[in-house]
Every structure is written in C-alpha cells, then in structure tokens.
Amino acid sequence: MKSRTAKSRTADLFAADALPAPHARPHEAIPRAVPAQPSSRPRSNQLWYAVVFPEFNETQPQISLQRLCLHAQQFTSLVSIEMPNALLLEIKGSVKLFGSLGRLHADIDAVWRRLALKAHGAAAPSTLAALWLARAGRQVLLEDPALLAGHLAALPLACTSWDADRLRTLNAMGVRSVGELLRLPRAGVARRFEPATVLDLDIALARQAAPRRAFVPRERFRARRDLEMEIENVAYLETAVAPLIERCARFLRERQSGIQNLELRLRHRVGPATRVRLGLASSTGEQRRLTDVVAQKLSRLTLAAPVREVELISGSLQPFIETPLDAFSRVGGAGGRDTAPQLVERLRARLGEQTVYGVCSIAEHRPEAAWRRVHELRETTDRPAADHEMPRPVWLLGEPVQLCGPLLLEQGPERIESGWWDGKGIARDYYIAHQVQDSRQTRGARLWVFQERQSKCWYVHGVFA
Amino acid sequence: MSRETISLADILADARVWKLKDASAAPPRPVWSTGSSSLDARLPGGGWPTASLVEVLIDETGLGEVQLFLPALVASQRRTDGETHWLVWIAPPHEPFAPALSQQGIDLGRLLVVRPASAMEALWAAEQALSSGVCAAVLLWLKGTDDRWLRRLKLAAETGGALGVLFRPERHRFESSPATLRLVMTQGEHAPHLELIKVQGGLPGPVA
Numbered sequence: 001m002k003s004r005t006a007k008s009r010t011a012d013l014f015a016a017d018a019l020p021a022p023h024a025r026p027h028e029a030i031p032r033a034v035p036a037q038p039s040s041r042p043r044s045n046q047l048w049y050a051v052v053f054p055e056f057n058e059t060q061p062q063i064s065l066q067r068l069c070l071h072a073q074q075f076t077s078l079v080s081i082e083m084p085n086a087l088l089l090e091i092k093g094s095v096k097l098f099g100s101l102g103r104l105h106a107d108i109d110a111v112w113r114r115l116a117l118k119a120h121g122a123a124a125p126s127t128l129a130a131l132w133l134a135r136a137g138r139q140v141l142l143e144d145p146a147l148l149a150g151h152l153a154a155l156p157l158a159c160t161s162w163d164a165d166r167l168r169t170l171n172a173m174g175v176r177s178v179g180e181l182l183r184l185p186r187a188g189v190a191r192r193f194e195p196a197t198v199l200d201l202d203i204a205l206a207r208q209a210a211p212r213r214a215f216v217p218r219e220r221f222r223a224r225r226d227l228e229m230e231i232e233n234v235a236y237l238e239t240a241v242a243p244l245i246e247r248c249a250r251f252l253r254e255r256q257s258g259i260q261n262l263e264l265r266l267r268h269r270v271g272p273a274t275r276v277r278l279g280l281a282s283s284t285g286e287q288r289r290l291t292d293v294v295a296q297k298l299s300r301l302t303l304a305a306p307v308r309e310v311e312l313i314s315g316s317l318q319p320f321i322e323t324p325l326d327a328f329s330r331v332g333g334a335g336g337r338d339t340a341p342q343l344v345e346r347l348r349a350r351l352g353e354q355t356v357y358g359v360c361s362i363a364e365h366r367p368e369a370a371w372r373r374v375h376e377l378r379e380t381t382d383r384p385a386a387d388h389e390m391p392r393p394v395w396l397l398g399e400p401v402q403l404c405g406p407l408l409l410e411q412g413p414e415r416i417e418s419g420w421w422d423g424k425g426i427a428r429d430y431y432i433a434h435q436v437q438d439s440r441q442t443r444g445a446r447l448w449v450f451q452e453r454q455s456k457c458w459y460v461h462g463v464f465a
Numbered sequence: 466m467s468r469e470t471i472s473l474a475d476i477l478a479d480a481r482v483w484k485l486k487d488a489s490a491a492p493p494r495p496v497w498s499t500g501s502s503s504l505d506a507r508l509p510g511g512g513w514p515t516a517s518l519v520e521v522l523i524d525e526t527g528l529g530e531v532q533l534f535l536p537a538l539v540a541s542q543r544r545t546d547g548e549t550h551w552l553v554w555i556a557p558p559h560e561p562f563a564p565a566l567s568q569q570g571i572d573l574g575r576l577l578v579v580r581p582a583s584a585m586e587a588l589w590a591a592e593q594a595l596s597s598g599v600c601a602a603v604l605l606w607l608k609g610t611d612d613r614w615l616r617r618l619k620l621a622a623e624t625g626g627a628l629g630v631l632f633r634p635e636r637h638r639f640e641s642s643p644a645t646l647r648l649v650m651t652q653g654e655h656a657p658h659l660e661l662i663k664v665q666g667g668l669p670g671p672v673a
Contacts, residue, residue: 350589393562395560447527
C-alpha cells in the first residue's frame with residue numbers, strides 16, 4: 001500500500017516535470033531596476049525539500065517543530081525551521097544516498113504518516129520555491145532550475161505567506177498568481193511593494209541565495225551512577241559524585257561548551273529523589289569549579305534517607321570562550337587562586353542564591369526606582385548616572401521613614417516630581433540635613449530628607465554614611 | 466684600662482644586635498588616600514594601607530564613615546595592575562544606593578553586596594572574599610565578634626592583598642583587636658569627631 005502511493009506519486013511528479021512550462025522565464029523581459037537584478041542564470045547547486053504541516057497548530061500542539069526537526073535530521077544534517085508550520089531540508093547530498101529524489105520523498109513522507117501528521121512535501125532548487133510549492137499542496141519534485149519559473153507561475157499568491165496588506169493590494173490589482181506577478185515590470189513591483197517582494201521572487205527563482213540556519217538540537221549532559229553501598233553520610237557523597245563531575249567536565253571540554261546550571265538527583269530506596277540545584281555565576285566547564293560548587297552545596301545538605309543512586313544533569317550548553325589557558329592573565333594577582341565568578345559561586349553555594357548580588361543604577365528620577373539588584377554577574381562598566389544637583393546618599397532606606405526630632409537643613413531643596421504615568425507618582429522637595437541633639441550642641445547623622453509637597457509631611461529617605 | 470672605641474656601625478653590624486624595625490618608614494605596600502589631608506597626615510604611608518584590617522568603631526550610621534573609604538575604593542578599582550578590582554560589602558545596614566556610588570566614581574559592575582543570615586556567615590564570607598585575591602576591598606558591618614575571628618580576617622586580608630574594613634559598635638573599643646588601624650567616630654560639634662586609637666607605625670590620638 002505504502003509503496004504504491006509512493007509510486008503513484010512519483011509517476012505523478014514525473015508527469016508534472018514533463019509539463020510544458022506555461023510562462024517560461026517571464027523575468028527575462030523585465031528591464032533591470034531596483035533592486036539590481038542578479039544574474040538571470042539560476043543557481044542550481046542546491047536542492048531544497050520543504051514540508052508543510054497544514055493542520056499543525058490545530059491537531060498536534062504537543063509535538064513541537066523542534067521534535068519534527070529531529071525526525072527530519074535522519075535525511076540531512078541541514079534542517080531549518082520555517083515558522084509557523086514548515087521545515088526546510090537541504091537534500092542535494094542526500095539524493096544520491098537514498099537512490100533518487102522520488103525515493104527520498106517517499107521515505108520522508110513515510111515518517112509523517114507514521115506520526116499521523118498531515119504533511120505536504122515538495123522539492124525545488126530554491127528555498128522559497130520549495131516552500132511555496134509545499135504550501136500550495138503541489139507535491140512536485142523539481143531538480144532542474146530551468147523549470148522553476150514555469151511551476152511557480154501557476155501557484156496562487158496566497159502560498160507566499162506575504163503580509164495580508166500586500167496580498168490584498170495585489171488581489172485588487174487583479175494579480176492572483178505568481179506568474180501574473182512575474183509578468184509585471186520589476187521596477188514597478190519594487191516601487192509599489194517592498195523591495196523584499198522582488199527579492200523573494202529572485203530567491204524563489206534561485207537567482208539569489210537565501211542561506212538557512214541549521215537547527216541544532218539542545219544537548220545536555222546526563223549521567224547516573226549506581227552506588228555499591230547506600231550512602232547515609234553526606235561526607236561520602238562528594239566522592240560518589242566526583243566521577244560524574246569528571247565525566248561532565250570531559251563532556252563539556254569535548255564540546256567547547258560551558259554550563260551555568262546543574263542538577264544533582266539523589267535517589268533513595270523509597271520516596272521521591274532529592275533534587276539539588278546548583279547555579280554557577282558564569283558559564284564554565286572547569287572540573288575544579290564544578291567540584292567546588294557541588295561540595296559547598298552538599299556540605300549543607302541534610303539527607304532524608306540513604307542514597308542509592310546519584311544522577312547528574314546539566315543545564316543547556318553554552319559556547320564557552322574562557323578556558324583555563326588564559327591563566328597567564330591571572331598569575332599576577334596576590335594570592336592569585338580564585339576568579340571573581342568562583343568567589344561568587346562559593347558565597348552563593350553556602351549563603352544562598354539571592355544573598356549575593358550587585359547593584360546597578362537606572363536613569364530614573366524617582367530615587368526608589370533609580371537602582372535595582374542584579375544577580376547576573378557581568379563585568380561591564382556601568383555608564384555614569386545622570387548628574388544630579390545634589391549629592392546622593394550612600395544608603396537608601398527601603399521605605400521613607402516619618403521624621404522625628406529636630407533637624408538642621410543644610411542644602412536644598414531639589415524638587416523631584418515624576419512618575420505620574422504609572423500611578424506611583426511622587427512630588428517631593430529633597431534636602432540634605434543633619435540631626436541636632438538638643439541637650440548637647442552636636443551634629444548627628446547627615447540625612448537625605450524630603451517634604452511631601454501635598455501633605456507637607458517630612459520623611460527621611462537616605463543616610464550619608 | 467684601655468677602652469676600645471667602637472663605632473655605631475660596628476655595633477649594628479654585630480649579628481647579636483637585633484634591630485627594631487623602623488616603624489615610621491613608609492610601608493612597602495601601596496596605600497590609598499583617604500581623601501582628607503589631615504587624616505592622611507596621621508596615617509603611616511599617608512593613607513589606608515592595603516592588605517590589612519582597619520576597624521571603625523561607630524554607633525550610628527550617617528557620620529560619613531563610608532565616605533572615609535570611598536576615594537580609596539575608587540582608586541583601588543582604577544588600579545591597572547592585576548585583577549583585584551572587586552569590592553564586596555557584607556551586611557551593610559541599608560541598601561547601598563547605586564546612583565550615589567556611581568556619582569562618586571565606583572564601578573558598579575564590580576561591586577558585590579552580600580546579605581548573610583548570621584554573624585558567623587558574614588565572617589566566613591568576609592574571610593573568603595579577603596583571601597580570594599580578586600577583591601580590592603571588603604567592607605563588613607558587624608554587631609560584635611571575637612578576637613580569634615578578627616585575627617583570621619587580618620590573615621585573610623594579608624594573603625589576598627585586600628583592604629578589609631570592619632564597622633563595629635563603639636562598645637568594643639576596649640577589647641583587644643589585631644587590626645592595623647582602629648578608629649572611633651562619634652558625633653562632634655561641627656563635624657564628626659574622629660579619633661585614632663591604634664595605629665601601627667604611627668601615633669594614636671584625635672584627628673583634627
């Protein structure tokens with residue numbers, strides 16, 4: 001049954017191939033204009049196969065295009081995702097491997113049938129031509145670029161999936177098919193519509209290259225280790241995990257990648273596994289740093305039950321630039337043992353993720369909104385904050401505190417009136433003041449105070465420490 | 466009875482003579498200016514010493530105690546040698562206000578704030594940061610601690626080459642402390658009153 005469909009389809013396709021092209025190369029007649037017309041000789045060094053899943057969004061929301069990509073990668077290494085519902089495969093090299101284009105098409109089609117997915121496939125020497133043919137539901141297998149124009153001409157314009165505006169205008173002009181559009185003067189089309197329209201036509205006719213980015217599946221490290229004896233003491237866990245960390249570091253080194261997240265799962269005889277999540281301050285693949293973080297985290301762990309099995313799962317891999325080879329730059333430092341990310345990791349592992357942070361200033365007039373905590377460690381140099389009239393205090397109180405006791409105003413006022421647009425508007429007059437002790441004529445703390453302009457109440461907002 | 470005349474140079478050359486180090490000589494390590502000439506003049510070397518522990522005894526915040534160190538922190542971050550440009554502030558009494566710090570010239574990209582849950586954790590974090598070798602200065606706010614931990618901090622500061630600053634309440638004034646420098650800050654009539662109570666290689670006393 002299966003082979004019959006394949007065969008009948010193949011026969012059908014050959015018939016299509018043999019069809020006389022109704023509008024052979026209408027582009028030739030178009031005068032050269034903006035954008036410059038590329039050489040009219042089509043490039044034929046590529047062969048693309050497009051698969052469109054017409055019911056993709058409705059019927060199979062649980063299967064992602066990325067999953068389907070993995071299926072398609074058995075046929076070629078270059079598979080790209082075309083949103084919202086198509087895949088593009090570069091199959092020039094695969095045709096020979098699978099015997100013939102028809103055979104390859106049948107094999108690819110069988111994959112989707114097995115997954116009970118409705119799919120239209122089409123092959124053409126250019127990316128867009130294959131996509132358009134597949135979208136139009138023409139199961140055409142074209143290898144000869146010379147036949148492209150003829151096949152594309154018959155396609156309705158809707159299969160280009162251009163924006164609705166463009167299609168509506170074209171429709172109003174009486175242009176219904178690609179062929180009719182190709183017959184229009186090139187310069188006029190470029191002027192009337194976006195130049196992208198002409199570019200798309202060039203790409204479809206294989207006169208312009210349109211490289212695609214290959215889909216690379218996400219890789220993770222995942223390894224488990226059965227323990228010969230159940231471990232009850234946390235102290236022994238570290239040695240038990242060490243081989244896994246070593247493997248993980250090797251895995252990362254081979255891929256020139258680093259990770260920023262790790263998860264350690266400790267399985268018990270009964271009950272759910274204990275999950276230990278580890279975060280690293282910056283991407284790394286260094287065994288010493290991984291060991292360091294794991295050891296710190298484990299030392300603070302209390303085991304609910306003996307551990308029978310340990311499993312190490314990495315977060316997603318990131319290309320890793322920093323290698324221990326640039327150690328030369330670190331030799332000079334006194335002590336010279338650590339790097340900043342290592343220090344942050346060690347502190348975080350023991351004190352908790354949220355307890356170690358940086359601060360950055362934000363260009364904003366309201367003092368409470370002019371800064372925020374940052375947890376991602378970056379060594380970027382902060383751009384200098386806007387120049388303020390008055391110096392700003394080193395400490396900012398979390399909430400302004402109602403003022404009590406006598407004060408001596410020193411400098412001010414600086415009016416800050418902002419934020420009416422988001423409902424947290426303020427209208428305040430800020431002063432620098434210092435506390436005065438009545439009994440002894442001494443100056444107390446230097447404060448940043450403000451008077452609310454509406455209520456006339458005084459508040460302390462900062463301390464000049 | 467004849468007396469041999471012995472020159473001073475001969476005595477000094479004698480291996481049995483143990484020379485006290487000249488304490489007033491400039492320390493070999495670099496110092497960071499405090500930004501105040503009267504204070505600079507009182508400190509050996511003319512500024513805050515690196516790779517050492519400085520203790521500031523102060524009861525309330527707001528007397529400009531952080532301001533004393535900000536010029537030094539800025540200078541230490543701008544230093545071109547090595548990679549020790551990080552500043553770590555451990556358990557500050559309030560949130561450090563980022564615009565104020567960048568206004569003063571601090572590179573916020575290399576400032577870490579640590580909020581430990583307990584004094585023990587704060588001391589541990591300070592020791593780690595000081596000895597790490599990536600920090601230019603570590604500022605630590607504490608209510609109290611014992612002598613043994615201060616010794617550990619001082620050692621860590623010396624290994625890591627960082628300036629450690631410890632802010633503590635004034636009641637610890639009469640406890641012994643291994644800090645290189647000890648200052649007391651109190652309210653004054655026109656400006657806060659600053660007194661050096663321990664200066665290694667200098668003279669203690671109030672700072673004008």
